[in-house]
Amino acid sequence: xxxxxxxxxxxxxxxxxxxxxxxxxxxxxxxxxxxxxxxxxxxxxxxxxxxxxxxxxxxxxxxxxxxxxxxxxxxxxxxxxxxxxxxxxxxxxxxxxxxxxxxxxxxxxxxxxxxxxxxxxxxxxxxxxxxxxxxxxxxxxxxxxxxxxxxxxxxxxxxxxxxxxxxxxxxxxxxxxxxxxxxxxxxxxxxxxxxxxxxxxxxxxxxxxxxxxxxxxxxxxxxxxxxxxxxxxxxxxxxxxxxxxxxxxxxxxxxxxxxxxxxxxxxxxxxxxxxxxxxxxxxxxxxxxxxxxxxxxxxxxxxxxxxxxxxxxxxxxxxxxxxxxxxxxxxxxxxxxxxxxxxxxxxxxxxxxxxxxxxxxxxxxxxxxxxxxxxxxxxxxxxxxxxxxxxxxxxxxxxx
Amino acid sequence: xxxxxxxxxxxxxxxxxxxxxxxxxxxxxxxxxxxxxxxxxxxxxxxxxxxxxxxxxxxxxxxxxxxxxxxxxxxxxxxxxxxxxxxxxxxxxxxxxxxxxxxxxxxxxxxxxxxxxxxxxxxxxxxxxxxxxxxxxxxxxxxxxxxxxxxxxxxxxxxxxxxxxxxxxxxxxxxxxxxxxxxxxxxxxxxxxxxxxxxxxxxxxxxxxxxxxxxxxxxxxxxxxxxxxxxxxxxxxxxxxxxxxxxxxxx
Amino acid sequence: xxxxxxxxxxxxxxxxxxxxxxxxxxxxxxxxxxxxxxxxxxxxxxxxxxxxxxxxxxxxxxxxxxxxxxxxxxxxxxxxxxxxxxxxxxxxxxxxxxxxxxxxxxxxxxxxxxxxxxxxxxxxxxxxxxxxxxxxxxxxxxxxxxxxxxxxxxxxxxxxxxxxxxxxxxxxxxxxxxxxxxxxxxxxxxxxxxxxxxxxxxxxxxxxxxxxxxxxxxxxxxxxxxxxxxxxxxxxxxxxxxxxxxxxxxxxxxxxxxxxxxxxxxxxxxxxxxxxxxxxxxxxxxxxxxxxxxxxxxxxxxxxxxxxxxxxxxxxxxxxxxxxxxxxxxxxxxxxxxxx
Numbered sequence: 005x006x007x008x009x010x011x012x013x014x015x016x017x018x019x020x021x022x023x024x025x026x027x028x029x030x031x032x033x034x035x036x037x038x039x040x041x042x043x044x045x046x047x048x049x050x051x052x053x054x055x056x057x058x059x060x061x062x063x064x065x066x067x068x069x070x071x072x073x074x075x076x077x078x079x080x081x082x083x084x085x086x087x088x089x090x091x092x093x094x095x096x097x098x099x100x101x102x103x104x105x106x107x108x109x110x111x112x113x114x115x116x117x118x119x120x121x122x123x124x125x126x127x128x129x130x131x132x133x134x135x136x137x138x139x140x141x142x143x144x145x146x147x148x149x150x151x152x153x154x155x156x157x158x159x160x161x162x163x164x165x166x167x168x169x170x171x172x173x174x175x176x177x178x179x180x181x182x183x184x185x186x187x188x189x190x191x192x193x194x195x196x197x198x199x200x201x202x203x204x205x206x207x208x209x210x211x212x213x214x215x216x217x218x219x220x221x222x223x224x225x226x227x228x229x230x231x232x233x234x235x236x237x238x239x240x241x242x243x244x245x246x247x248x249x250x251x252x253x254x255x256x257x258x259x260x261x262x263x264x265x266x267x268x269x270x271x272x273x274x275x276x277x278x279x280x281x282x283x284x285x286x287x288x289x290x291x292x293x294x295x296x297x298x299x300x301x302x303x304x305x306x307x308x309x310x311x312x313x314x315x316x317x318x319x320x321x322x323x324x325x326x327x328x329x330x331x332x333x334x335x336x337x338x339x340x341x342x343x344x345x346x347x348x349x350x351x352x353x354x355x356x357x358x359x360x361x362x363x364x365x366x367x368x369x370x371x372x373x374x375x376x377x378x379x380x381x382x383x384x385x386x387x388x389x390x391x392x393x394x395x396x397x398x399x400x401x402x403x404x
Numbered sequence: 405x406x407x408x409x410x411x412x413x414x415x416x417x418x419x420x421x422x423x424x425x426x427x428x429x430x431x432x433x434x435x436x437x438x439x440x441x442x443x444x445x446x447x448x449x450x451x452x453x454x455x456x457x458x459x460x461x462x463x464x465x466x467x468x469x470x471x472x473x474x475x476x477x478x479x480x481x482x483x484x485x486x487x488x489x490x491x492x493x494x495x496x497x498x499x500x501x502x503x504x505x506x507x508x509x510x511x512x513x514x515x516x517x518x519x520x521x522x523x524x525x526x527x528x529x530x531x532x533x534x535x536x537x538x539x540x541x542x543x544x545x546x547x548x549x550x551x552x553x554x555x556x557x558x559x560x561x562x563x564x565x566x567x568x569x570x571x572x573x574x575x576x577x578x579x580x581x582x583x584x585x586x587x588x589x590x591x592x593x594x595x596x597x598x599x600x601x602x603x604x605x606x607x608x609x610x611x612x613x614x615x616x617x618x619x620x621x622x623x624x625x626x627x628x629x630x631x632x633x634x635x636x637x638x639x640x641x642x643x644x645x646x647x648x649x650x651x652x653x654x655x
Numbered sequence: 656x657x658x659x660x661x662x663x664x665x666x667x668x669x670x671x672x673x674x675x676x677x678x679x680x681x682x683x684x685x686x687x688x689x690x691x692x693x694x695x696x697x698x699x700x701x702x703x704x705x706x707x708x709x710x711x712x713x714x715x716x717x718x719x720x721x722x723x724x725x726x727x728x729x730x731x732x733x734x735x736x737x738x739x740x741x742x743x744x745x746x747x748x749x750x751x752x753x754x755x756x757x758x759x760x761x762x763x764x765x766x767x768x769x770x771x772x773x774x775x776x777x778x779x780x781x782x783x784x785x786x787x788x789x790x791x792x793x794x795x796x797x798x799x800x801x802x803x804x805x806x807x808x809x810x811x812x813x814x815x816x817x818x819x820x821x822x823x824x825x826x827x828x829x830x831x832x833x834x835x836x837x838x839x840x841x842x843x844x845x846x847x848x849x850x851x852x853x854x855x856x857x858x859x860x861x862x863x864x865x866x867x868x869x870x871x872x873x874x875x876x877x878x879x880x881x882x883x884x885x886x887x888x889x890x891x892x893x894x895x896x897x898x899x900x901x902x903x904x905x906x907x908x909x910x911x912x913x914x915x916x917x918x919x920x921x922x923x924x925x926x927x928x929x930x931x932x933x934x935x936x937x938x939x940x941x942x943x944x945x946x947x948x949x950x951x952x953x954x955x956x957x958x959x960x961x962x963x964x965x966x967x968x969x970x971x972x973x974x975x976x977x978x979x980x981x982x983x984x985x986x987x988x989x990x991x992x993x994x995x
Contacts, residue, residue: 143968239493
């Protein structure tokens with residue numbers, strides 16, 4: 005189906021189901037239960053899942069296939085956000101032109117940076133991308149203030165022209181982003197017994213776009229182009245002596261992944277029309293690296309898993325506090341309860357980054373293939389046990 | 405006029421004159437061996453032919469066109485394929501994929517953004533790659549990772565990859581270095597078969613006299629960066645200058 | 656003229672910090688072949704050694720002094736640091752005042768220990784892995800270290816003043832009839848950096864240990880074949896590199912109040928410095944450190960900023976990009992380092 009083989013088609017269908025039913029899947033706990041705070045099925049968070057998913061999918065096309073580790077991808081996301089907000093300011097609140105422009109601008113920006121950075125490889129490439137991203141970040145904060153609005157960040161105002169829309173709504177407020185009239189913030193709530201499920205227009209727009217992005221990445225992985233990129237990672241020397249020019253291949257991968265990042269930035273601004281320079285900082289670039297590696301670089305589903313995993317636990321961990329811990333461990337004797345809570349305390353709440361750092365190190369050390377490799381190992385282990393069971397069964401049978 | 409004409413090539417690294425006044429003519433459809441003691445400049449010469457190094461002086465013409473100043477991939481597209489001393493293959497890819505990549509390079513040129521069609525739908529490429537695998541006797545290993553192959557198989561794969569581009573000149577850099585006797589003989593047989601059955605010129609840099617005299621029909625002896633003599637194998641054997649510079653030393 | 660000299664001086668103290676961190680990075684890279692993204696964190700840990708010592712010295716006990724009252728009329732609680740109680744108010748007070756320089760002694764064993772544990776516990780296992788993996792794992796480590804520090808010390812910058820005697824300004828131009836007023840501590844920092852750099856270079860140049868390490872940097876395999884246990888020496892070099900970064904951090908605290916993410920801020924710049932100087936070249940790292948520090952300070956002059964707006968923000972990166980593209984091996988880099 006869709007020009008994919010059976011395995012890829014089922015993967016695509018699984019991802020499609022997960023994203024379409026996310027409002028149910030992420031809201032397993034009834035609204036009044038004590039566990040409701042671990043629900044993740046609200047629009048804001050779900051939007052973040054899929055937007056960062058797009059970002060990581062794009063990053064993976066570069067890093068996973070070619071092995072070029074960019075530490076500056078957040079710059080493209082930031083550029084995408086700024087472009088989108090400018091479209092909202094100048095043209096109108098429809099998200100389509102904003103998203104289109106953000107992809108184009110990020111692509112051009114990536115073409116420029118990639119053209120220069122890809123003249124070097126290895127650590128030098130990483131440093132060059134890092135330098136470009138930091139430069140963009142610093143400029144966005146200082147000289148480019150007329151475009152980026154500096155530290156405050158770029159926001160919509162009532163004075164914006166919006167030539168295809170209105171500067172202000174009838175009641176004098178700033179209009180909201182929409183898709184041909186469908187407001188991105190509009191949410192339909194469905195109450196089923198004690199559960200409440202939220203279906204948000206913005207989320208579904210992002211989810212559909214992520215599915216398209218995911219589908220495109222499968223096609224790229226399975227194409228001759230994808231094979232060439234893997235060959236670049238494996239042996240550049242052989243590429244050159246096989247009559248293949250590696251530069252345009254890597255540049256194309258860089259631009260494509262930059263456009264994915266721009267798309268993510270444009271969507272971010274479409275959900276919440278503001279853009280700040282901190283989106284371009286190198287720690288933000290580091291985050292997408294974390295997501296991709298944690299999920300499994302070079303695999304199709306890995307980056308999506310990584311993005312979902314990090315964003316989900318970031319949200320959950322920051323909500324757990326000592327009171328929650330005490331209620332969890334209340335079955336223990338008092339002293340022990342306090343000790344356990346004391347031990348866990350540094351890793352929760354604001355300590356989420358500590359947990360993330362440790363987790364990331366563990367993955368790099370023990371599971372270089374990320375969560376996907378972990379899953380495969382568990383699967384292999386179970387199958388191995390089963391195979392063992394059946395083989396021992398076979399051996400014993402003839403003996404009888 | 406040979407297919408490869410090297411004229412007055414010189415190359416200097418700092419204080420070391422690696423090559424000077426190298427003149428060499430490789431005839432079409434011959435097997436031309438370049439031999440010489442260690443440090444004679446064989447590898448430097450080879451690197452000048454494939455675009456890795458640019459000589460300071462002289463010219464290198466392939467089929468009437470200069471190769472100087474062109475990138476390795478451009479020289480390859482002109483019809484020169486290179487086999488390395490240690491096999492250079494795509495270790496992370498399967499054997500079949502390894503074989504497909506040169507087929508793509510032959511069909512699509514140095515770059516083609518073929519990002520949306522599936523590899524498995526490229527029937528012509530698949531057929532060519534499979535045919536070459538059969539010819540190399542490796543069809544049963546098509547789904548193995550290339551890194552897992554034995555040394556001899558890696559060499560076969562690399563030669564097969566070069567051949568699937570249908571090059572006019574095949575350059576080999578000590579193709580049997582570090583191989584066991586049996587593997588060496590297999591490689592000699594393979595190269596003989598290639599040169600007999602195909603419309604191809606082979607230039608080979610080699611240390612092993614057994615390989616050289618089994619294969620070559622023309623030999624250039626390089627010593628201290630300059631060709632000492634160029635002749636037919638039987639004359640090289642008896643040449644006292646060669647004995648002095650090379651054979652005497654190795655014997 | 657005065658202004659130019661002042662800018663050069665201004666560049667020197669930041670340049671000193673860059674040079675010290677880049678020197679450590681290069682030592683680690685040159686000896687162990689590891690790209691250490693956690694090096695900035697070592698700089699930060701050094702700075703927090705100074706904070707810790709200062710806090711330890713200020714540990715006090717309280718006495719209620721009935722003779723005095725505070726503004727509410729309650730008896731005044733007087734805090735006396737233990738150090739003052741033990742050594743008398745004068746000498747004890749001096750110790751507290753000199754906390755930052757004293758922290759050098761405090762930081763050296765700690766930093767060498769941290770470096771040793773890092774190398775033996777983690778980095779050792781990454782020698783054979785690709786550079787990307789080394790970057791990733793040390794990047795993870797940097798996050799962990801910085802979060803641990805944040806957990807114990809909070810997110811806000813902590814004031815760590817220099818000793819009173821070194822807190823003022825000095826007119827460096829007085830001798831040559833010019834007016835160049837400059838903070839004393841920054842002069843101290845520069846000379847400190849020069850001493851450390853000189854120490855490292857002479858250690859490598861004149862001791863047998865240093866000779867082996869240099870030989871190992873040039874050709875690890877051959878030195879290993881000579882039957883010399885190069886790994887142990889490299890571990891020690893890692894400790895030394897950690898100590899250099901730590902000391903740079905200790906002494907930097909009065910210039911910039913330390914916070915948990917100062918390491919990351921310096922790390923990016925230090926990498927740029929290393930690349931500009933040339934991967935694996937110690938003199939290159941030092942030269943590039945000072946050079947970029949001075950360039951940065953010139954770029955922040957108003958005259959130049961009005962000519963090219965924003966140049967002060969990007970000068971270092973711009974120079975790095977130009978250098979990388981025109982001289983891929985950096986100013987003094989060797990051939991073949993990380994070029995595959």
